[in-house]
Amino acid sequence: MLGLVSTSSGTDALNVVKVALPLGIGLASAAFLSLKMTGMIGNGLDQSIPTAALRPGDKSHDAEYTEDPDLFLSTCEECYGPVFNLYLYNQFITMVSGPLAREVFMTENMNFGDAADDTSGIHSFTASITKSKRAFNDPAIHEMIRDIITPNLALFTPRIVQGMLTMVDKEFDIDDRKLIADPLFIFQEMIASAMANVFMGSEIAKNRNVLDSFIHCMSSFTDFLAKGPQKSVWRTLRARTTYGLLSPLQQHVQVLVDAATPVVQERRRQEAEALEKGLEYDRPLDTLQGLLDNFDKYGLKDLEDVCGHILVMVLVSVHTTSDSSTYLSYYLAAYPEYIEPLFQEQLTVLNQISQEREEQRQEKLKSGEIASVKDFEGTALDPQHDRDLTSAALKRMVRMDSFLREFFRFRAQKVSLAHMARKDVLLSNGITIRKGRKVMINVQSVHQSYDMQGEDPTEFRPWRFIGKSKAATKASTDFLPFGMGKHACPGRFLAVQELKTVGVLLVSRFSNIEIQDLSKKSEALLSRVGAPVPTGLYFTSRQPKAAN
Ligand code: HEM
Incomplete structure (x- = not known):
């Protein structure tokens, strides 16, 4: 859901990172983790939960974690068991590891939104643009996505693909081989275009x-x-007072209202x-129309309120998906041997579908039933659409799905998904998380567990999930990028559909993607936030213009 990309630089960007990471969102960066934090170990900690010992001379666990996060976390788990306290990111965190993480997601008294709000005041931010003062994780927002967007994904797909194709051809514009220094900007354009089509319809999606x-x-x-204070209590207070008076989001709501008014x-x-x-009436298919048609059901007040709710969805969707698309391209570059098999899968699937459609036409x-081939024009079996990238075609691309799931598994932040206890919560190992405490999930203990992931859990093996009924959208105890349980990300079906489309377009357009500076490869593959990826990408076109 939330992820943060900063347009700021220097200190501002680092400050954003400090705020972002504990939200359990977005992305840890080594740069961030090396930031010097102040504070004293032990304050306010529940003594019944073991606190990891500090290395002599260290004031927090930041340095030890940064040096080797995997080693540090697994050593802590070995020494202290699945639940232990750390002093990371300028705050005391209770880590919950392995199968116990499931209990955090499944307990209604542990809340992701509360933890994010405690750190950033995000609820006041979204409340400032929704007339019923809704938080991003309000059940109504979850329902809107679940009931309006997800069931219509197959119908949205042609528009998602069209929106992205236009942007790919315009933004990449590659003759032969070209360096793109910061691909994020291109993926932002592609995802914004796709999301605008889904949220507001194809006409409004053209509005710059x-x-x-x-x-x-x-x-x-x-x-x-x-730009605010670093202590979360002051930051939250400032957010609450300021957003009430002057929300920086209001200008964006106005842009949506201005574009939507003539269309509506x-x-x-x-x-x-x-x-x-x-x-x-032939109802247009988009979220805007879905909300207008269900105005009373969702307690919406007017068009401004509708646009406010759409903006909340934009906040939780556009950055997360653009960021994942960007990293997907870095993973393709880091493991280029998979580009060709992914492309071949695409050709095979599209050939199969074309053949099946031809057989149906012949029948x-x-x-x-149909008199001549010409009569198929404009129907569902129009030969012109035989090789379209449809939802059904994407579904058959099992290698792409497995690659994506492995990418999410591998890249997930090792410490993330903060939840806050609304009441005392007793875990099945007998440990109680006290009301008001923040826990974070030791994702490394889940995503790199031999028991949960099978062989070579520390290796990137993109075909790992083929034939295993473990789709990239399947949130579960062994796969946490979208959380799990009742509050698992409702946008994951849309996000994965868009990411698969990005993957398919990349491997069909480019025969190779290379990391510009290979010495920065592992740094480039790390999750990060606030700072740009330290190196660019070379894209090699499958159809060099000179050859045309
Ligand atoms: C790669 C993209 C995305 C990632 C990694 C992601 C991740 C997450 C995570 C980890 C959560 C918390 C789940 C929990 O509490 O168990 C979440 C919640 C949420 N996400 Fe996403 N998300 C993504 C895209 C989207 C999109 C595209 C939308 C909207 C269309 C969306 C809407 C939401 C909402 C509304 C919630 C709150 C759900 C609730 O508390 O009931 N997300 N997301």
């Missing part, structure tokens, strides 16, 4: 101001946080006209 708001609204939040008026006119003529012609 809307795309800019989709891309930049998150930095209105992070810039605000970056025209839709209303067409609906009235259809009614008058006794015809059925219809044979039975006399």
Whole structure:
């Protein structure tokens, strides 16, 4: 969900990182972890939970963690058991490891949103643009995504693909081989375009101001946080007071309202006209229309409120998905031997689908249901669409799905997904997490566990999940990038559909992707936030222009 990309630089960017990481969002960076923190170990900690000993001379666990996160976390787990305290990121954190992590997600009294709000005041931020003062994890927002977006993904896909294709061809514009110093900017354009199509419809998705708001609204939040005090209590207080008076998000809501107003008026006119003529109104398919049609169900007040809710969805979706797309391209570059098999899978699937459609056409012609080949034009079996990248085609690309799941498993932040206890919570190992405590998940203990992941859990093996009924969207005890349980990310189906589309477009357009400075490869693959990836990517076109 939330992820932070800062448009700021220097100290501001680092401040953003300090705020971002404990949200359990986005991405740890070695740079961040090397920041000097102040404070005293032991304050406010529940003594019944063991606190990891500090190395002589260290004031926090930051340095030891930074040197070798995997070793540090597994040593802690070995010495102290699955639940232990650390002093990381300028705060005391209770870590929960292995199978016990499941209990954190499944307990209603442990809340992800509360932890994020405690650190950043994010709830006041989203409440400032929704008239019923909703938090990003309000059940109504979850329902809107679950009921309006997810069931319509197959119908959204052609528009997602079209939006991305336009951006790929425009933004990459590669003759032969080209260095892209910061690919994030291109992926932001692609994802903003896809999301705008899904959220606001194809007409509004062409509006440059809307795309800019989709891309930049998150930095209105992070810039605000970056300039604020470091202690979370002051930052939260400042957020609550300031957003009440002047929300930096308001300008983005206004952009959406300005773009939506004429479109909604025209839709209303067409609906009235259809009614008058006794015809059925052909409802546009987008979230905007879904919200207008369910105005009362969701307690919406007016168009501004509808746009406010859409902006909340934009906040939790655009950056997270753009960021993942960017890293997906770095993973393809780091493991280029998988580009060709992924491309071949794509060709095989599209060939199979074309052949099946041809067989269906032949049957219809044979039975006399359709008189001639020409009559298929404009129907579901129009030969022009035989090789379209549809939702059904994406579903058959099992290598791409497995690559994506492995990418998420491998890249996940090792310490993340903060939750806050609303009441005392008794874990099954007898340890109680006291009300008001923040816990974080020791994701490394799950994502790199031999028992949960099988052979070579520390290796990147992209075909690991083929044939295992472990789709990239399947949130579960052994796969946590989208959380799990009742509050598991409702946007993961959309996010994964978009990421698969990105992957498919990349391998079909480029025969090779290379990391510009190989000495920075492992740094480039690390999760990070606030700072750009330290090296660019070379893209080699499959169809050099000179050859055309
Ligand atoms: C790669 C992209 C994404 C990642 C990694 C991601 C990750 C997450 C995580 C870890 C959570 C917390 C789950 C929990 O508490 O167990 C979450 C919650 C949420 N996400 Fe996402 N997310 C992504 C994309 C999206 C998209 C595209 C949307 C909207 C269309 C979205 C909407 C939400 C919402 C509304 C919640 C709160 C759910 C609740 O508390 O009921 N996310 N996401």
